[in-house]
Amino acid sequence: MPKMKTNSGAAKRFHATGTGKLKRAKAGRRHLLLSNSARTSRGMRKAVYVEKANH
Structure with missing residues (x-):
């Protein structure tokens, strides 16, 4: 049986750290940024880490 392919969309969005956690970028940084406060x-x-419940 052939190997399973990695989901390419997930591969671009998440990166594994050395300890096995998944790192991701926050959403909402592409356009229409003036509606957000500077803070x-x-x-x-x-970047933030994906919660263990969502692995």
Whole structure:
């Protein structure tokens, strides 16, 4: 039986760390950014980890 292909959409969005956690970028950073406050925009810069419940 052939190997299963990695979901290419997920491969572009998530990256595994050395400890096995999944890192992802925050949504909402593409366009229409003027509607957000500066504080919200700054907060969306940092990457976050996927919760264990969603692995």
